[in-house]
Amino acid sequence: IGGAERGWVEVAYTEDRPRLGDAAFQPEEVELLATVARQIATLVERRESQAERAKLERRLRHADRLATIGTLSAGVAHELNEPLGAVLGFAQLASGHPDLPEAVAGDLKKIEDAALHAREIVRQLMLFARRDPPLTQPTEWEAVITAALGLMSVRCCDAEVVVVEERSADGILVDADPARLQQVVVNLIVNAVQAMPGGGTLTIRTWAEDHTAVLEVEDTGVGMDERVRERVFVPFFTTKDVNEGTGLGLAVVHGIVSAHEGSIRVDSVLGEGSRFEVRLPQSGQPGPTG
Numbered sequence: 001i002g003g004a005e006r007g008w009v010e011v012a013y014t015e016d017r018p019r020l021g022d023a024a025f026q027p028e029e030v031e032l033l034a035t036v037a038r039q040i041a042t043l044v045e046r047r048e049s050q051a052e053r054a055k056l057e058r059r060l061r062h063a064d065r066l067a068t069i070g071t072l073s074a075g076v077a078h079e080l081n082e083p084l085g086a087v088l089g090f091a092q093l094a095s096g097h098p099d100l101p102e103a104v105a106g107d108l109k110k111i112e113d114a115a116l117h118a119r120e121i122v123r124q125l126m127l128f129a130r131r132d133p134p135l136t137q138p139t140e141w142e143a144v145i146t147a148a149l150g151l152m153s154v155r156c157c158d159a160e161v162v163v164v165e166e167r168s169a170d171g172i173l174v175d176a177d178p179a180r181l182q183q184v185v186v187n188l189i190v191n192a193v194q195a196m197p198g199g200g201t202l203t204i205r206t207w208a209e210d211h212t213a214v215l216e217v218e219d220t221g222v223g224m225d226e227r228v229r230e231r232v233f234v235p236f237f238t239t240k241d242v243n244e245g246t247g248l249g250l251a252v253v254h255g256i257v258s259a260h261e262g263s264i265r266v267d268s269v270l271g272e273g274s275r276f277e278v279r280l281p282q283s284g285q286p287g288p289t290g
Contacts, residue, residue, distance in 0.1 A: 080122050088115040121248075134177035134259050138283045141172040141213045145206060148185035156189070160199030169206040172213045173283040180256045181280075187249040188217040188276050195221030195274060211282050218275040224268040232266055253278075 025033070091111040094100075100108070149163065156163055174181070192202050196219055205216040224232065224239075231237045233254040257264045260280055268274035 080118070084115055084119050084122060088112060088119065091115060134180050134256070136175040136177055136260070138173045139176040139178045139181060141169050141174050141215075141280075142167060142206060144176070144178055144181045145185055145204065145215065148182050148189065149204065151182075151186060152189045152193075156193060156202065159193045159196065161193050161196055162199075162201045164201060164203045166203065167206040169208050169213055172206075172208050174213050174260075174280045175283050176260055176280065181260070184253050184256050184278065185215065185217075187253045188215075188278075191249055191276075192217055192219035192221065192274070195219050195223075197222075200273075208282065212279045213282055215278040216275060217278075218273065220273040223270040223272050223274055224266075225270045229266060229268050233264075 091108050095105065095108045095112065145167070149165075153163075189202065196202075200220040202220075203216075203218040205214075205218070207214050228239055233250050235248060235251040237251075254264060257278055257280070262278060262280040264276065264278045266274060266276050
C-alpha cells in the first residue's frame with residue numbers, strides 16, 4: 001500500500017488439486033488474486049486517507065476555537081487588569097488605616113483575597129492567550145525542573161506533600177523557551193498539589209528516550225474518571241472549587257508543550273491519582289509523534 005508492504009494474505013485450496021507443473025495456480029487465478037489485492041489496497045488507502053482528513057479537520061476546528069478563545073481572553077484580561085489593580089490597591093491601602101473595626105478589617109481582607117484570585121485568573125488568561133511562537137534556545141531539561149521545584153517547595157511543604165525525585169536526564173538539552181517551559185512544570189505541580197487536599201506524594205521523574213526528553217509528574221491524589229480525563233486540557237474546564245481553579249492551568253500547559261512540538265498525555269485512576277507525561281524533542285531532533 002503506497003509502495004510499501006503492509007501485510008500478508010494467504011490463499012490456499014480447501015481440497016487437494018492436481019499440480020500444475022511448478023505453479024500452484026493457473027495464470028487466470030493469479031491475475032484474479034492480483035486484481036483483488038489491488039482493490040483491497042485501494043480501499044485501505046481510501047479509508048486511511050479519509051480518517052487522516054477527518055483528523056486534520058478536527059485539529060483545524062480545535063485550533064480555530066482556541067484562537068477565538070485566545071483573542072477573547074486577551075481582550076478580557078486587558079480590560080480587567082487595571083480595575084483589578086485599583087480594587088486591590090485601595091483594599092490594601094484601607095487595611096493599613098489604624099483603629100479599623102475588626103469586622104471592617106475582615107471584610108477588607110476578603111476583598112483583597114478575592115482581588116488576588118481574580119488577578120491570578122487574569123494572569124492565566126494572558127498566558128493562555130499568548131500566540132507568539134516561543135523564543136527557543138538550547139535549554140537544560142533538568143535545570144528548568146530544578147528551578148520549578150524550588151519555586152514550589154514551600155507550597156508543597158505547606159500542603160503536606162512529600163516530593164520524590166527520580167531523575168536521570170542530566171546533560172539533556174531541549175530547544176525551548178526556559179520561562180514557558182518552567183511554567184509547564186509549575187502548573188503540573190500546582191495541579192498535583194491541588195489534587196491532594198489531605199497531603200500525599202508527588203513523584204517527579206525525568207529520563208531520555210529515543211532522542212526525546214521526558215518528564216513525568218505523578219500524584220497520589222483524587223484521580224479522574226474517563227469523562228474528566230478526556231476534557232482535562234479543555235480551556236476553562238475545572239472540577240475544583242471556585243476559589244481554587246481557573247480551568248486554564250492545564251490548557252496553558254497543553255498550549256506551551258504543543259508550541260514546542262512536544263506531546264503530553266495523562267493517565268489517571270479515580271481515587272488513586274494521576275500521572276502526566278510530557279515529551280519534548282532533544283535539541284536538533286524532530287518532535288514526537290502521537
